[in-house]
Amino acid sequence: MAKVKNNKLKARLPRGFTDRSAADIRATDEMLSKIRTVFERYGFDPVETPAFEYTDCLGKFLPDTDRPNAGVFSVQDDDEQWMSLRYDLTAPLARHVAENINEIQLPYRTYRAGYVYRNEKPGPGRFRQFMQFDADTVGAAGVQADAEICMMAADTMEALGIARGAYVIRVNNRKVLDGVMEAIGLGGEENAERRLTVLRAIDKLDKFGPEGVRLLLGDGRWDGGEEGKGDFTRGARLDDEQVDTVMKFTAGVTHGLPTSKGGSDRDLGDMKTWSIDGEEYFTDNRTTCLTLLHSVRDNPLAKEGLNELLQIASLAESAGYGSRRILIDPSVVRGLEYYTGPVYEAELLFDVTNEKGEVVQFGSVGGGGRYDGLVKRFTGRDVPATGFSIGVSRLATALKNLGKLGTDDVVPPVLVTVMDGDTEALGRYQKMAQALRDHRSDDYPNGIRAEMYQGNWKKFGNQLKYADRRGCPLAIIQGSDEREAGEIQIKDLIEGKRLSGEITDNVTWRESRPAQVTVKEAELVERVKAMLAEQAEDRAKAGN
RNA sequence: GCAGACGUAGCUCAGUUGGUUAGAGCGUCGGAUUGUGGCUCCGAAGGUCGGUGGUUCGAAUCCACCCGUCUGUACCA
Numbered sequence: 001m002a003k004v005k006n007n008k009l010k011a012r013l014p015r016g017f018t019d020r021s022a023a024d025i026r027a028t029d030e031m032l033s034k035i036r037t038v039f040e041r042y043g044f045d046p047v048e049t050p051a052f053e054y055t056d057c058l059g060k061f062l063p064d065t066d067r068p069n070a071g072v073f074s075v076q077d078d079d080e081q082w083m084s085l086r087y088d089l090t091a092p093l094a095r096h097v098a099e100n101i102n103e104i105q106l107p108y109r110t111y112r113a114g115y116v117y118r119n120e121k122p123g124p125g126r127f128r129q130f131m132q133f134d135a136d137t138v139g140a141a142g143v144q145a146d147a148e149i150c151m152m153a154a155d156t157m158e159a160l161g162i163a164r165g166a167y168v169i170r171v172n173n174r175k176v177l178d179g180v181m182e183a184i185g186l187g188g189e190e191n192a193e194r195r196l197t198v199l200r201a202i203d204k205l206d207k208f209g210p211e212g213v214r215l216l217l218g219d220g221r222w223d224g225g226e227e228g229k230g231d232f233t234r235g236a237r238l239d240d241e242q243v244d245t246v247m248k249f250t251a252g253v254t255h256g257l258p259t260s261k262g263g264s265d266r267d268l269g270d271m272k273t274w275s276i277d278g279e280e281y282f283t284d285n286r287t288t289c290l291t292l293l294h295s296v297r298d299n300p301l302a303k304e305g306l307n308e309l310l311q312i313a314s315l316a317e318s319a320g321y322g323s324r325r326i327l328i329d330p331s332v333v334r335g336l337e338y339y340t341g342p343v344y345e346a347e348l349l350f351d352v353t354n355e356k357g358e359v360v361q362f363g364s365v366g367g368g369g370r371y372d373g374l375v376k377r378f379t380g381r382d383v384p385a386t387g388f389s390i391g392v393s394r395l396a397t398a399l400k401n402l403g404k405l406g407t408d409d410v411v412p413p414v415l416v417t418v419m420d421g422d423t424e425a426l427g428r429y430q431k432m433a434q435a436l437r438d439h440r441s442d443d444y445p446n447g448i449r450a451e452m453y454q455g456n457w458k459k460f461g462n463q464l465k466y467a468d469r470r471g472c473p474l475a476i477i478q479g480s481d482e483r484e485a486g487e488i489q490i491k492d493l494i495e496g497k498r499l500s501g502e503i504t505d506n507v508t509w510r511e512s513r514p515a516q517v518t519v520k521e522a523e524l525v526e527r528v529k530a531m532l533a534e535q536a537e538d539r540a541k542a543g544n
Numbered sequence: 545g546c547a548g549a550c551g552u553a554g555c556u557c558a559g560u561u562g563g564u565u566a567g568a569g570c571g572u573c574g575g576a577u578u579g580u581g582g583c584u585c586c587g588a589a590g591g592u593c594g595g596u597g598g599u600u601c602g603a604a605u606c607c608a609c610c611c612g613u614c615u616g617u618a619c620c621a
Contacts, residue, residue, distance in 0.1 A: 015612075060621075070545095071620070087621060120620060121545085200619090223547075223617040231546055231617060337621050419579070464581040479579055493581075500582040510580060 016122030017129050027405045028396055032113055032133065034159045035390060039111040039135050042152050047110050049092040051117070055082035057095045059377070073119050073128075085117035089134040090338075090371065090387060097138050097385075098378030106139025106383070113392065125397050134368075136387030138375065143308045146171075146342040146370060147315035149388045153346050153366065154325040156390065161404040162348065164270075165324055170345045172332035173309050174369070176292070177202070179302025180249050184242045196336055197236040202250050203333040206363065210251040217243045248295070250331040254323075255288045256281035270322030283323040285313035292330060308342060334367050343369035344388060352398050362398055366390040411536075413449035414528060415467040418457035419479040426452075432476055432488070432524060439525050448528060467493055473535055474528060482518070490527055491516040494535055 013019065020028075036046075055061060060069040061082075068074040073085040086092050089112055097104060113133040122128055135152065137145045150169050157167040181187065181195050201216035208221070215221040220235035238246070259268060259280040271282035289310040296302040309328050316326045334343040346366035368388035375383035399405040416433045418426065429452045436450035453463045467475050477489040495515035503509045519527045 012612095058621085069621085091621075118620070121618095124614085221617095233618070335621055417580090458578075460579055461577075461581070466581090468581045475580085477580080481579085489580095491580075496581070504583060506577080506583065509582070510577080513580065516580085 016127050035133050035156055038156045038159045044109045044111040044135050048112050049096050051085055052083045053086055053092050055084040058084055058091045071119050073117050087118050088116050089132050094374040098375050108138040111135040131392035133390040133392050138385040139383055141384040143311045144315055146386050147312045149386055150326050150344050151321050153388050166350050167348050169326045170329040170332045172330050173305035173342050174339050175305030176302050179299040183299045184245050194236050199333050199336055202331055205331050254283050255291050257284045257287055270324050272324040285323050285328040288328045334369055338371045338374050339369040340372045341370035348398055352401050365395040411473055412471040413451045414474045415472045416452045416476040417463045418453045421457050435525055486521050487518050488521050489516055489518050
């Protein structure tokens with residue numbers, strides 16, 4: 001015999017992709033359903049687009065070639081047209097709206113969940129296929145649409161079980177940073193590259209802190225945090241004055257008012273508060289906007305952006321959403337490409353520890369903004385739009401580590417064991433399983449999960465072993481003895497497992513048949529129900 | 545992409561200065577036990593030492609390249 005094993009195909013999962021377990025799928029379904037409930041309540045309707053789009057519709061060709069951008073998975077169709085897997089849900093939505101613009105009633109409020117694909121370096125908690133859940137309002141130009149999206153984002157966080165104060169929706173406006181960069185002389189086409197560098201630097205505030213960002217705005221920064229360590233990242237090469245201006249706008253510039261002064265005509269119930277020297281302050285979005293407005297009064301673009309932010313803050317506050325939930329924060333950058341106005345980011349404020357017990361920097365679990373130009377690319381017509389996207393896979397990881405995500409509470413099926421393999425006997429066993437499945441009651445609106453053993457029935461021990469490993473709560477046993485007496489045995493596998501600790505002798509263990517009751521065959525369903533109820537009660541007790 | 549660390553059985557890891565047939569624990573499978581899970585005992589299977597090439601009488605060990613994993617960083621629509 002030649003070595004067949006040399007020809008064995010190696011089973012391997014593509015890197016950056018993952019198989020999902022039953023527990024994962026159930027937990028994610030639960031999350032999706034909670035998110036969907038909020039979106040539906042706000043009057044959004046679902047629409048779905050496919051995973052593939054023509055690459056030009058995604059706008060992702062490399063600038064200097066006719067090949068798609070390296071970051072997207074692409075294939076060529078029969079006719080050599082490039083197609084790509086979608087890398088977000090926004091660009092495909094713009095395509096859908098443009099293509100159906102005559103049928104769609106604007107403003108169009110819509111949501112969708114789906115996998116998106118990015119050809120990037122994967123890492124722990126970072127995949128090349130992951131799920132997003134989007135909501136967009138297309139055809140609404142006013143900032144009230146943006147304010148609404150932020151409020152809905154906050155509601156969604158809470159619907160998922162994240163307490164108020166444990167998350168925040170940060171809001172900025174692309175026009176503000178663009179205006180500031182214009183004001184320090186970085187306007188114009190020739191500075192586009194430097195503007196990107198500045199935005200990227202600001203985006204790293206939470207990673208490197210103000211000092212690191214200063215380096216990136218200036219000459220540059222070493223990977224390792226100090227000279228000579230790792231690679232060198234080239235900076236934006238701003239001078240000190242320019243750096244100061246940018247930092248003044250971004251690093252820690254949310255402003256507060258003493259509660260005693262600002263509180264007279266304001267509802268402080270949802271404001272973020274803190275104390276210094278015995279005096280209580282609250283974070284005031286309006287003061288943040290007004291202070292910044294004061295310092296940019298020469299720049300029309302920044303002024304416009306800040307006025308929009310001021311409106312968003314006021315609208316949110318009128319609806320009861322204060323700075324604890326929706327925070328004006330001029331350091332928010334978000335993607336660099338298609339956003340044109342307000343941008344938002346949902347951030348978790350609690351520590352997330354991974355399975356190794358390490359605290360991980362979690363960053364944002366969702367974000368979005370206004371993209372007024374995206375549909376216009378197709379239609380030539382102004383179709384302003386704003387939307388928000390939740391990183392479902394990331395958020396699921398965070399919730400799981402927080403213990404907020406359903407540890408699998410689905411009870412495995414009752415196992416009907418097989419003692420005789422002839423057709424008639426198998427029919428009897430199948431009928432028992434069916435009786436459990438067909439049962440309907442308030443506790444079991446969809447029946448009781450049950451299965452007949454489908455493996456080699458001749459080794460009875462293996463059947464119980466299977467049931468044990470599968471976590472089955474009960475096993476139904478009927479051999480010829482029980483059959484003749486019109487009885488069945490129901491074995492409580494959970495209780496039996498507990499008793500096994502007290503029995504060391506195998507003969508006793510086998511003959512005592514712990515936690516096993518003999519009942520009339522006709523009582524099958526009722527007794528199973530009763531025993532499952534007892535187990536549920538025990539679980540509830542242990543859980544508390 | 546760049547820099548560094550690592551890669552031995554399904555899993556966790558030993559493996560001496562380069563030296564015969566590469567080991568252990570756990571897990572898996574079979575048996576003790578043909579109608580009862582766990583425990584115990586006995587037995588077995590499982591490895592191209594990440595891959596390819598090179599140095600050598602001889603390579604898991606040394607060298608080169610590649611692949612993969614991890615860490616940092618870049619990019620992230």
